[in-house]
Amino acid sequence: MQVLKFGGTSVANSKNISLVKDIVGQLKKGKTVVVVSALGGVTDLLIESASLASKQLDAYASILKKIEDRHIKTIKELIPIKRQSRVLSRIKSELNTLETLLEGAFLIGEITPKLSDKIVSFGELLSSFIISEYFISDGMNAVYKDSRELIITNEVYGKAAVDFSKTDSNCRAFFKKVPESTIVLGGFIASSENGNATTLGRGGSDYSSAIIAAAVQATELQIWTDVSGMFTANPKLVKQARAIPHISYEEAMELSHFGAKVLYSPTIQPVLAKDINIVIKNTFEPEAEGTLITKTQNEKGKSVRGISHIENIALLSLEGPGMVGIPGISKRFFEVLSQAEISVVLITQASSEHSICVGISDADIEKAVAVVNAAFEYEIERGKIQPVISEKNLAIIALVGDNMKSHQGLSGKMFSTLGRNNVNIRVIAQGASERNISAVIDKSDVKKALNALHEEFFEENIKQLNLFVMGVGNVGSKFLKQVHQQKKYLKDNLKLNIRIIGMSNSRKMIFDESGIPLKYWEEQLNNGEKANREKFMSRVKELNYRNSIFVDNTASSEVSETYNTYLRNSISVVTCNKIACSSAFENYSELKQLARKYNAPFLFETNVGAGLPIIDTLKHLIVSGDKVLKIQAVLSGSLNFVFNNFNDQTTFHDVVKQAQEEGYTEPDPKIDLSGVDVMRKILILARESGNELEIEDIANNSFLPKESLATKNNTEFFASLKKNEAAFQKLYKTAAEANSKLKYVAQFENGKASVGLQQIPKGHDFYNLEGSDNIVLFYTERYPNQPMIIKGAGAGADVTASGIFADIIRIGNF
Structure with missing residues (x-):
């Protein structure tokens, strides 16, 4: 038996659902369980409508209408007319029940966790029924099954814990007797032993499919999404990222914990014990290999398997001389956070016991500061412990790999790479398993850090240089021509990939994050926005690329006065403009010092003798x-x-x-x-x-x-x-x-x-x-x-x- 899970983007509309049907229809014979999420975006709409209703705002009704229209449109596009009546009747009946629940929340002016779970569960209930009816109408031997009849949980609403004994028993009994070859279920939803609707929390649909796969000893769990597997880094931030063909359970869990959204880490737990393989596939590119997740992976020599990150992190630090040698401080610290339902994602403690630092969600920081200060009020008043220190707008970046423990110098390589790009590291943590090395950095540096590390560990030592060129006249145009002419040679022979990201003359300026095509740069520049030195510089800083170089081909004193700002932002400066280096010695000296301090080369060979060395x-x-x-x-x-x-x-x-x-x-x-x-x-x-x-x-x-x-x-x-x-x-x-x-x-x-x-x-x-x-x-x-x-x-x-x-x-x- 195979279990296939399709996420919200895979079932967002009738066109995508038809792709799902084609994928399921091409599988080998044997029973197949298809677990589906709500239509893309519907869960958010349900949450929004519930929130509006609880605030007694009439706008909840328009959200409900939008949900109804989405589902009815999908039915009419997928189901033949002669079969639509029965399906529409069932869906409208469910929507009427949903409307009643929302009206109840509106009337009482509040929403309980129990009611919230009941409302949110309608997304998967509606989508799974519609998809099963579409399969049947197309001639597939399929049947619909309500997941709430299979997965049993406690009554902790919003993130219910599964009763695996009863769930496994239900699943084995049902799947053993069901005659149809394709069974469609909704993910994310379950019920308590008392029959109340519950949900499995974030990543619940993935979790549902893993629970069922483990219960029936499936041959394989396939998770179909909108990307072709787990990537070496987030492909939205790192264009050179590529799918990892084979990865271990532990590596996948580490990557998913650190923000790889393609897979939610608890998903792996049920199948881990049963040694069931997981395959991550792309609904929109089913022929792509995807990622195979197994108990072990045998790609030798690969120390780092992926780079991931978590944004919106805050640091909470407790420190003071009164912590040294005092038993129970750590226990009290973590206990008070636990009681406040604040999840800790990173921990580090000084060996002197003088401080404890944890990473938590930005959203929890104010509450955390309040409860920790209250818990240690006695020690704070007496000066033994300082009031808790907090920092926001941070992110965690992590290297992940099973084989990292057998490779020396990875930490040094990671931190020196970040240092070269002026990415300041606030906190470092490494698990005892040596399967990940984590660092807390400023949120604004995430893209630069990911790209720099990916270049260092995955790109065969090809270094990308991101250029911002000011002045494209006589010298500048010749320079662009030379870059265009030599681009392939540099990449093949010197392992340098040069991209012109920004360009300006005295009239116009343009930016292209994927690189300005140098074959047509003149036409593009003529159609660019009005030139502005300050806006140009702000854009360069905002992009915050690794290996950024500002190239000044002008003879402008005003442009030369911007060098110090570029250097302070770790942006190298290359110039043929002699004004800066022949200005006041104090300015010349400052520029040289800034270049050293911020590890941003300041080169001006052409100031004397043009191209002569x-x-x-x-x-x-x-x-x-x-x-x-x-x-x-x-x-x-x-x-x-x-x-x-x-x-x-x-x-x-x-x-x-x-x-x-x-x-x-x-x-x-x-x-x-x-x-x-x-x-x-x-x-x-x-x-x-x-x-x-x-x-x-x-x-x-x-x-x-x-x-x-x-x-x-x-x-x-x-x-x-x-x-x-x-x-x-x-x-x-x-x-x-x-x-x-x-x-x-x-x-x-x-x-x-x-x-x-x-x-x-x-x-x-x-x-x-x-x-x-x-x-x-x-x-x-x-x-x-x-x-x-x-x-x-x-x-x-x-x-x-x-x-x-x-x-x-x-x-x-x-």
Whole structure:
């Protein structure tokens, strides 16, 4: 004999019920027990109607009408017209009884637990009868049986305890004699020995099916729901979660206890003793394998089988010096919670006996605080115990697996993963069986924690990086193109999965939690909402993704001022924007400290030399113990481009215009030509060398006329270049006569820095620097005479984008 249970979503409407009939009809020959829940949502409607009636609100009648319409519509869609009359008559009779009960609650203005059970039981009574009649009308050898005649309980209404002796006897006697091959029953409902309707509490339909399966020694218990088995994590929160093919009873109980709603843990108890297998299947994907639950599972090497969580948890802590060495404190603490009917889901106690901490439901916290403080009033008044401490809006997250006890370091791996993602752990608990490791965390961190742990334990070390990109102009668009082009390579070879979750330019912004399709990003961005930096940042924080990276491709000082907020929220920052790192030393230092404190890398390789590994090389020199003595560099690719192309056959204006149009300069070319950009770069290198320096400390020997420096916009600036062409030609002629080339050079030595245009003679390392290339000479204690030289393209959208990309990959490899 097989027992099949179908939940509320599986029988929510006539279409779903027809799927149930197909599943039952395809089973092998032999007796089949079909246990069904109420039509999806009806139990909630019954509870709502009872509540309204008890408050003497007429609105209960409209809820009752809604319940009636749902069932009559289902009958008319499933049952042939010639058979409808009898079924409708029975259902309307039951609904009349339900109406009478609700009227009674309305008249007396209250509802007792006994009356509540009687009202709520109508959901399963109605659905099971309709479904049995549908099976019969379709030619199946089926029969309806009222579960209240089989399952006997005590009279603790709302969560009755089963009398297994009488229930087993009833079931064996009935199923032995019933001639039909398919028997349809309602789950969740039972009756007391006195014949009063009772219910089995949360998960009651699962429990009903397990009780019957155990009583008749069924070959298998199948639980049909709307997901394809028990998953490695909640698939609604972790998109990479997958069904677990085979799991043990104990593992299933742990996962279901910690929030895996596909199965209610007491369900397993009746079949556990009888060693009856359970299969979790999907009504809407019956061909899917599902999850097999047996006494043991033999998948060796799998330490963690699943990750689960319980939300809406509160912590209750009792502590004080008067607890140490005093027998009975724990007994009193738990006894008072038990008497108040407060369920404890997690316990931890300090070895010093100085404190006891328990996890309970958020809904019970106020009552718990009151009863515990009252119970320990004497000790609190005398200062031996402190008033109870409570914390709300928490969640429990748990790793589960039978084989965890044989694998060392799992706790460390779990906690270090959470720590890397700045998930603060409030309490830790581990059962003596070592079948689960639990931690209490902030409720807002649940999604991030689940995804981080799932990535660590289940995803073959593929690390997901979630990017939020500000600025998609020249550099930004090249960067997105590179990410799109390399996405598959990174996943296959570096085990990095890069997703762009948010994107903004100065006009529009968009977010897509599943990742913005980079093939169509321009079209999507154009149709996005109005750009707003504050809203963008709020959305990034609200999403709270693991491995979040804010990518700034702008030259905006306002955007640079948001870095500290991102870092404080454990969101890494990658930027080509030089403003933050060349701002006040206090701000630069704070950003570096925040990055360390919140474990959020702050990388800005492209601040100097675009895609050249200048800053990274400098960092390696410093951390390995070397000391920088002097830096000489040509750090402006735009200025190098300008002076490599400027001669007596061109105009300075035209060359600068060309540099701007080809993306070698900032949008405002004066930033480059005034030397401010180079000042920022040498300042950053000096700071990264370990020196405290401000931009005002740098000598700027500008070659631009004062008139050009005083301009307020690009139009005025380019006009001033035309006007002063003679002065620029004189600079060129003087250098040419000295057989030298003009290079804009930055230097740092003995704590002092300077920038300015210099005549570079033949034979110098800078003389043959072509195009927009940069070059840096690091003179250090290890390289005192022959410097370490880094040379290459130092400007341009492509190389800058590649430098940003490289920083992101560095974060992925941390």
